[in-house]
Amino acid sequence: MQDISSHVLGRWIGPGPGAREIANAVTGRPLGRAGNDDLDFGAILDFARSRGGPALRAMTFHERARMLKALAQHLSAHKQVLYDVSYATGATLGDHAFDIDGGIGTLFVYASKGRRELPDAQVLLDGGLEQMGRAGSFLGQHIYTPLRGVAVHVNAFNFPVWGMLEKLAPSLLAGVPSVVKPATASCYVTEACVRLMIDSGHLPEGAVQLVTGGLGDTLDLLDSQDAVTFTGSAATAVRLRANPNLIRKAVRFTAEQDSLNASILGPDAGPGTAEFDLFVKEVTREMTVKAGQKCTAIRRIIAPEPLVQPLIEAVSARLAKVVIGDPRVEGVRMGALISQDQKADVLAKAAVIATEAECVFGVQSGLAPVGPDVEGGAFVAPTLFLCADPDRARKVHETEAFGPISTIMPYRDAEHAATLANRGRGSLVASIVTHDAGFARDVALEIAAWHGRVYINDRDSMAEATGHGAPMPHMVHGGPGRAGGGEELGGIRGVKHFMQRTAVQGSPAMLTAIGGRWVPGTAPVTAPAHPFTRRFGDLGIGETLTTAPRTITLADIEHFAHFTGDTFYAHMDEAAAARNPFFPGRVAHGYLLLSFAAGLFVEPNEGPVLANTGLDALRFVRPVVPGDSIRVTLTVKEKTPRTPEYGEVRWHARLDNQDGDKVADYELLTMVAV
Incomplete structure (x- = not known):
């Protein structure tokens, strides 16, 4: 049994009262314990505010960017450590690349953007000057400065490294210290990553603290200079967002939560076209990467009525080749879900979907996990449903089985396809695979208001396209409605989440002194x-x-x-x-x-x-x-x-x-x- 520690107040503290047992997702056997109800969360927040915050704010944007680059280089040199511990989450080697390499890559991107797009200063100017008088002796300038509090990052189980680093990168670049709270089921991977970061010596004391287990009364202790970022289920987001103290103090709250993402196949993309083959590949990849435990995975497959049956056959044929089991076994392409509880939840949600859709691949597939000790593992075979009448259906548009589950549904025309996609009531991403630019435009304009990202792919872009389910740090990650209504990443946009925009007014000389950029009219x-x-x-x-x-x-x-x-x-x-x-x-x-x-x-x-x-x-x-x-x-x-x-x-x-x-x-x- 491994004791999974928290790193707070400048030291490592092991499990204590209230610790929870964590199981290996592949074998089902106990792996370790995490959590300590005796942690002093008020002291943890004060340590971040009094030690981490001043140290980060004393640095310029460029110095913080160099810090991020050094962290990324250190993690990259030691990522095998993270690979080794991640297998217990059920993740395959390909999943490691998505989580670990993706997280490290996000650090590199923010380090680069910080050097290229931000000044070597402690103030970020926003927009141009506003002249308040005719002579130009009294001007206005919007500026961004770091919040004087703490960013509390509450992360989901599916990306224990990337989920943390994609929040840390912009908050640290902004100059705000962070308290990271990973999901307990995979917190041992996050702990290993934080150990590497602390041991690197690149982080000022108090800049990053890790809490494995519960957050205690942390949310009740936050103030208006603090921020909360959350990734997880919509139900948990609602509970956290409704915290009376967060509401009373107007604490910033950003949520990235579950969503029923859709992928739309264009009517031009029939069998034999590059787009059809691309669509089949995208769908099967999104069903199997991380065993479908991705907030951006394709949950609803929207296809032209004449192409539904060929698509079922093509996707089923590709899924039949997937080997599931212990991710350490050579040839395994899909591992286990994170826990038996998660497996039970996915199967229960699949049963709900089955009341409105027919299972066309999964139960009868014969896929069984391979490996020497997988009987107690949380394995679920990829399962494909067909909802023949999506207009009358309701549950397929409301129920997310957070696993390798997806549902095909037919559409009549572009307007109908957009209507079906929008019935998810807000998602992180919708994709359109077509070579018909007119169709892509018609659908994109109809669905954009309900989706945080619209990903369009065809034969011209497929060689460089990043994938339906791959949020990139350059672009915003989030979505309206059910998806939480928040935005993360987005390059420097993500940095601004942790800064205050202030209108500063004064003479040209005053604005020159404050902004570090010469203003016309200054002597x-x-x-x-x-x-x-x-x-x-x-x-x-x-x-x-x-x-x-x-x-x-x-x-x-x-x-x-x-x-x-x-x-x-x-x-x-x-x-x-x-x-x-x-x-x-x-x-x-x-x-x-x-x-x-x-x-x-x-x-x-x-x-x-x-x-x-x-x-x-x-x-x-x-x-x-x-x-x-x-x-x-x-x-x-x-x-x-x-x-x-x-x-x-x-x-x-x-x-x-x-x-x-x-x-x-x-x-x-x-x-x-x-």
């Missing part, structure tokens, strides 16, 4: 030397260079036109240009102005500026006619480290004419040596 800082001669670390936000003027001549305009081939009439035909409501006559090319601007501010000698990588937000504000002059004001707007050798400098460039009127502005991006 310029005169650089001690030409800014292109100064290294990345020496440049200061707001350093400004104002160039000498240059006069634009008609000869310049004509030469530029013939040299580039841009002989647009506004540059070459006085009468035609004068008839244009935007111009007084012939005008300079906008790109001529950009070229001359570069000539005015560029330092030609070799120096720390390595490359010009582009420009953003270019606007031509006022035409420049022959005889006008321009000068450039170049200001360091923002700095972002990219590698140990160089960083990105964002410059604000403003072009003014001889009267001081702005004629153009843009943001120039350069890479500058550290």
